[in-house]
Amino acid sequence: MLQAFAVLLVFQCLGEGLVFLAGWPVPGPVTGMLLLLAALVAFPRLQDVVEAGANELLRHLSLLFVPAGVGIVVAASSGSGQWLAIAASVVASTLVTLALTALVLQGLMPRTRPAQEQKDV
Template sequence: MLKGIIVLLFFQFLGECIAKFFELLVPGPVIGMILLLLFLLVRKGSFISLDNAVALHLRYLPLLFIPAAMGIITQIDIITKEFWAIAIALFVGTIVALAFSAKFMDYLTIKGEKNEL
């Protein structure tokens, strides 16, 4: 499991370095996750210690929602003032994400059917 945690931290560090060096607006951990995804795609799979480390982290993931919930509670006056802007942004964002996901799945399905032939 230690190897898996080291791999996770390495990709997060690499993402942070890239974000700082190129002064990107994307957070370093997001870049690290993308690099980890590319690494796993090239490797064509994961390994046991990484799976164990991820499972350990996922077990405690709900704890990360507590600060978000407290932020909502403490900022309720701002949220009520900007309710319609937030609601419209959430609705439009959801529709765009669903449309993109559907088109991407169509693309992958067609590509998979061509590869089977």
């Protein structure tokens, strides 16, 4: 399992380094994950090494959200008096996201003719 964590860490560091050197506006861990995907496609035996560590991380994924939750609670005091603006922005961003998702889905779905038109043809 230590070997799996080492492989994951190496690819994360490679991604961070590549983003830093190239100046890309992409997070380093995302680039590292894409590099890991390419390595897994190129070397299928690497999956056996990474799988054990990845499964262990997934088993304890909820623990990785604890620091973020603590940060939100600590930062909540700085948002006092701004709850109306925060609630409005959360509602508005949710509605915009739903609308854009619906538009993208509608654009990607193949156009089908109504059943009555199909019978007439």
